Amino acid sequence: MPNRETHLVVVRSITYAMKGQKLLERYGYTAYIERLSRPNSQQGCGYGVRVIGPFEGVLRLMELAGIPVAEVQEGER
Amino acid sequence: MIYFDNAATTFPKPPQVREAVNQAFTLYGANPGRSGHDLSVQTAAQVYAVREAAAEFFGVSGPEQVVFTQNCTHGLNLVVHGLLQQGDHVVISDLEHNSVLRPVHTLAQQGIITYSVAETFPGEEETVESFRRCIHPNTRLILCTHGSNVFGWKLPIEALARLARAEGILMAVDAAQTAGVARLDLEEQGIDFLSTAGHKGLYGPSGTGLLVTRRGDLLQPLFQGGTGSLSADYNQPELMPDRLESGTVNTMGILGLGAGLRFVREKGVSLIAQEELAVARRLQEGLAQIPQVQLYSPGRLPVVSFNLRGLHSEETAQLLNQEGFALRGGLHCAPLAHRKMGTLETGTVRASIGAFNTLEEADLLVEAVAKVAARAC
Numbered sequence: 001m002p003n004r005e006t007h008l009v010v011v012r013s014i015t016y017a018m019k020g021q022k023l024l025e026r027y028g029y030t031a032y033i034e035r036l037s038r039p040n041s042q043q044g045c046g047y048g049v050r051v052i053g054p055f056e057g058v059l060r061l062m063e064l065a066g067i068p069v070a071e072v073q074e075g076e077r
Numbered sequence: 078m079i080y081f082d083n084a085a086t087t088f089p090k091p092p093q094v095r096e097a098v099n100q101a102f103t104l105y106g107a108n109p110g111r112s113g114h115d116l117s118v119q120t121a122a123q124v125y126a127v128r129e130a131a132a133e134f135f136g137v138s139g140p141e142q143v144v145f146t147q148n149c150t151h152g153l154n155l156v157v158h159g160l161l162q163q164g165d166h167v168v169i170s171d172l173e174h175n176s177v178l179r180p181v182h183t184l185a186q187q188g189i190i191t192y193s194v195a196e197t198f199p200g201e202e203e204t205v206e207s208f209r210r211c212i213h214p215n216t217r218l219i220l221c222t223h224g225s226n227v228f229g230w231k232l233p234i235e236a237l238a239r240l241a242r243a244e245g246i247l248m249a250v251d252a253a254q255t256a257g258v259a260r261l262d263l264e265e266q267g268i269d270f271l272s273t274a275g276h277k278g279l280y281g282p283s284g285t286g287l288l289v290t291r292r293g294d295l296l297q298p299l300f301q302g303g304t305g306s307l308s309a310d311y312n313q314p315e316l317m318p319d320r321l322e323s324g325t326v327n328t329m330g331i332l333g334l335g336a337g338l339r340f341v342r343e344k345g346v347s348l349i350a351q352e353e354l355a356v357a358r359r360l361q362e363g364l365a366q367i368p369q370v371q372l373y374s375p376g377r378l379p380v381v382s383f384n385l386r387g388l389h390s391e392e393t394a395q396l397l398n399q400e401g402f403a404l405r406g407g408l409h410c411a412p413l414a415h416r417k418m419g420t421l422e423t424g425t426v427r428a429s430i431g432a433f434n435t436l437e438e439a440d441l442l443v444e445a446v447a448k449v450a451a452r453a454c
Contacts, residue, residue, distance in 0.1 A: 013306040013319050014110035015141050018125035033121075035113020044309030047110075066139060068316070 083431030097336035127335035136262030152272030152288030159296030229376025281334030353379035363443030
């Protein structure tokens with residue numbers, strides 16, 4: 001099975017993670033909530049929205065919905 | 078026991094509320110927003126769904142504008158203590174509950190703020206003009222009840238919000254008695270802060286409340302602590318709702334409140350109000366036929382206040398309790414409203430209607446009041 005591109009959109013709270021996930025699902029993205037497994041020492045523990053597959057447009061949608069994004073981590077699965 | 082004390086807390090709760098609380102205990106027992114395991118995330122999703130439903134119900138654009146509180150008083154304190162600063166002035170009404178009066182009065186006693194009490198009138202224009210006259214150059218906030226918990230009068234909050242906007246001040250509403258029986262839409266009505274109970278007209282469990290606000294950024298938190306977010310930072314997070322929601326939330330209560338909200342939305346606010354007002358009118362008409370009854374001005378909310386001549390309201394409430402009816406006597410934590418009506422000495426007996434009261438129950442209460450009056454007056 002080929003590797004699929006994934007991105008973890010790190011947000012600042014569980015509420016924003018939930019809001020982001022629901023928003024992206026409404027727009028046809030595959031997204032789910034993930035606890036940060038390696039949080040940075042400045043931010044501490046938190047949540048992100050894992051987006052599997054196409055990522056284009058995700059950050060723009062989140063910005064329009066007023067969801068502050070802390071960082072984006074790229075990966076494969 | 079026939080329950081007519083729904084303005085204190087609604088009872089019974091709809092079966093779906095009890096079921097949701099039970100589900101919370103059996104299926105969603107993890108701490109939401111604290112861990113990464115499936116049960117925590119599933120519980121957080123359930124809590125988020127209630128936040129989302131409340132945001133839609135109260136007409137704000139985002140679920141992050143909904144703060145879960147313990148009750149309406151908690152939300153009002155978040156506004157009063159979180160917003161007001163040295164030298165600020167506040168306008169409240171002469172119908173306020175102690176949940177507004179006491180936090181405002183406390184800050185005034187401490188020399189931090191000043192406040193004015195605006196007289197209210199049956200007519201909208203007169204009331205708005207009365208509030209306008211109370212506004213000073215340092216007025217920061219109009220904070221008023223949407224509806225009196227004692228006499229059922231409603232205040233023209235939309236017109237007062239327009240006044241606040243025109244004067245460049247903020248508008249906060251105590252919707253303890255109106256959420257669930259009156260339309261509330263923060264964006265349309267221009268309200269900056271709305272606090273309400275979850276356990277009254279929204280039919281959630283006690284220990285629940287909501288502060289809905291478009292201006293959470295202006296409120297300094299009363300509590301600081303764990304939020305499950307930005308945990309390396311020693312400072313309280315700025316983001317809503319975490320900013321105002323430190324510590325573990327009341328998951329069981331919140332999920333019950335979610336079911337209560339669904340009950341209200343499915344039945345419809347206007348139908349609930351219409352049915353409750355019909356019971357209130359039936360009660361008023363029946364009580365008006367009893368010579369010993371002193372009825373107070375009927376309002377636009379399903380609340381009927383009365384006294385039996387010669388008896389203290391607490392005595393009447395006790396006698397009605399012996400007849401199997403749950404009503405509340407006394408001052409209902411609203412001394413301003415009783416002062417206005419001249420009932421500070423005796424209080425009033427309050428029958429407050431809920432979604433499960435019937436016309437037949439109103440008739441039975443009238444019979445009981447007539448019996449008590451014949452015996453005791």
